[in-house]
Structure formats: C-alpha cells, structure tokens
C-alpha cells in the first residue's frame with residue numbers, strides 16, 4: 001500500500017478546503033470499500049480526509065415532511081431509525097440486506113453511494129479495465145460477466161453498481177446534497193450517476209473535490225407501502241444478482257401510484273419508469289405487473305451469460321407488486 005497522510009476534519013467548509021481538488025486525495029467514511037481498494041492498489045491516495053467527526057450524523061424531518069439524512073449516518077443507524085422504518089420501509093430493508101452487521105456499523109451513507117463496482121477485472125490490476133484505466137478495454141464483455149449489466153451498458157463497460165441502499169433511494173426520489181469549492185449544491189438521484197457511454201471512469205455528477213453532506217427524501221405517502229427484495233447467490237453477506245425496490249398505492253384494485261427501481265442490472269440503480277407508466281391507472285393484477293415488467297425489460301441487452309437476469313427481474317416485479325397489492329386489499 002502506498003504511504004498516505006491522514007487528516008481528521010470537523011467542519012464542512014474545512015473538509016472541502018483540506019481536500020481541495022487534489023486528484024490524489026480521498027474522503028474517508030467508514031473505509032469499508034476505500035481501504036480494501038487501497039490494499040489491492042486500485043486506489044492509491046496520498047491523503048485521506050476523515051469525515052466521520054463532521055456534524056453530519058443526524059436524521060431529521062424536513063419542513064415539508066420529508067427526511068434529511070446526514071452523510072456520515074452509519075448504515076446501521078439509518079436502517080434502525082423509527083421514521084425510516086415506518087415511512088420508508090424499503091430503505092430499511094435495503095440497507096439490512098447489504099453487507100454484515102459489523103460492516104453496516106462502520107459504513108456511511110456518503111460512502112455507500114460512492115462504493116465502487118465489484119467487477120473482478122476492476123480489482124485485478126493485471127487485467128485491462130476501462131473504468132480503472134481508461135482506454136484499456138473491457139474484458140468482461142467476452143469474459144466473466146454472469147453478474148454484469150443488462151440495462152444501460154455499453155461495450156466500454158458492463159459493470160453494475162453494487163449498492164442495495166441506492167436502489168431504494170432511486171425509488172424514493174432522493175436528492176443528494178453536497179458541498180464543493182463553489183458552495184452547496186444538489187443532484188436529483190436520477191441524475192447523480194452518469195450514463196456509461198464511452199467514459200465509464202466518470203461515475204457521478206459530483207464536482208471535483210465535492211463532499212456529500214446528506215440526502216433528502218421527499219414526503220411520499222406511497223413509500224409507507226414499500227418493499228425491497230434482493231436475490232443473491234448465498235443467503236447472507238453477498239451482493240445482489242438482482243433486486244427490486246417497489247412502492248404501491250392501490251384503490252379499488254386500480255394502481256394510483258407505483259414506484260419501481262432495480263438493482264444489480266445497470267451501472268446505477270435503475271428506475272423502471274416505463275413499467276411505472278404502463279401500470280399507473282390500470283389494474284393491479286399479476287398479468288398487469290408482468291406486462292409492465294416486460295415493457296421495462298424490452299430495453300434489456302443481455303450478454304451470453306447474464307440473460308437469466310431478465311427472467312429474474314420479471315419474477316421479482318410480479319412477486320413484490322402482488323404482495324404489496326394483497327396488503328393494500330386487506
């Protein structure tokens with residue numbers, strides 16, 4: 001591991017000033033992803049700016065009745081918060097589906113959003129990888145890709161975003177807040193992760209050196225009827241091979257409002273807007289849920305070894321929306 005300097009910061013402007021726009025400096029949250037990448041040499045920062053003493057560890061109700069979640073709130077505290085559990089249950093379920101208790105005690109909201117892909121070529125310095133070393137190629141396209149993207153990918157990168165939490169945030173229309181050298185800014189979650197295009201190394205809309213300060217969740221009554229379901233290759237302690245966050249409001253068997261987001265199918269949490277459009281105002285039946293999934297997944301472009309994800313996601317849509325509709329009918 002490369003030698004590095006370490007500095008703890010105590011206020012937001014100070015953090016941004018210390019990090020500056022130095023491409024060799026990184027903010028340090030829980031370190032559960034960054035330090036692993038430093039050990040393998042994928043990340044080689046010269047300076048770590050520890051953000052965990054910043055006053056960003058609160059969760060509070062906003063003036064409009066939404067929720068503001070600070071960037072250094074741990075995944076454990078986020079999942080356990082009574083307002084999150086009651087008003088946004090899919091978020092609690094998504095966070096608890098990720099990693100282990102020990103990791104969730106360390107991992108922060110900001111770090112979770114910026115964790116890097118688990119593509120094996122990305123972490124193997126002996127292999128080319130456009131995301132790690134732009135212009136070197138993407139061996140996953142013709143190599144090991146059974147857990148890679150079926151939506152929104154290009155030949156330049158087919159990696160998926162690994163976050164469970166982010167899938168719920170996509171369905172909940174979260175807003176990411178940050179502080180940069182130009183002052184505070186924000187990004188709608190839908191715009192936060194950049195399209196892959198031919199620049200997979202450029203992952204988010206954050207300005208250089210920006211510190212994530214928190215996220216807000218707008219008030220959303222539908223979110224009280226939400227759920228997260230994750231499919232993985234073993235029962236615990238594994239990343240998703242497909243997941244869904246969904247919220248459903250049904251009246252007289254008609255869909256009044258629906259939110260759907262997919263995980264582990266694209267370079268970002270994937271909001272299923274086409275499926276939502278097909279369902280809204282129509283019947284809340286298993287047939288309609290399947291048709292909506294098909295409409296969304298018509299855009300899927302599977303590789304030779306990941307076509308199973310299309311069926312997996314279709315089944316997840318039908319299963320989770322059916323459960324939510326049955327609950328609404330009780």
Ligand SMILES: Cc1cc2nc3c(=O)[nH]c(=O)nc-3n(C[C@H](O)[C@H](O)[C@H](O)COP(=O)(O)OP(=O)(O)OC[C@H]3O[C@@H](n4cnc5c(N)ncnc54)[C@H](O)[C@@H]3O)c2cc1C
Pocket residue numbers: 026027028029030031032033034035036051071072097098099100103106107108109110111112113114115162163164165210211212213237238239240
């Ligand atoms: C064994 C294992 C299993 C896991 N399983 C899952 C899983 O199933 N699902 C899942 O979703 N995740 C899983 N994870 C990933 C884990 O959730 C992430 O490592 C964690 O959320 C990252 O948070 P952190 O605070 O530790 O980030 P760090 O490692 O500290 O940082 C990650 C990145 O974010 C940047 N950063 C951190 N905070 C800020 C900030 N406030 N502003 C700007 N940049 C910032 C850092 O510079 C770095 O680039 C797993 C991790 C491990 C090690």
Ligand code: SF4
Pocket residue numbers: 117119120121122128129130131132137138139140141148156157158159200
């Ligand atoms: S899928 Fe992306 S991260 Fe994986 S090897 Fe290709 S370019 Fe690198």
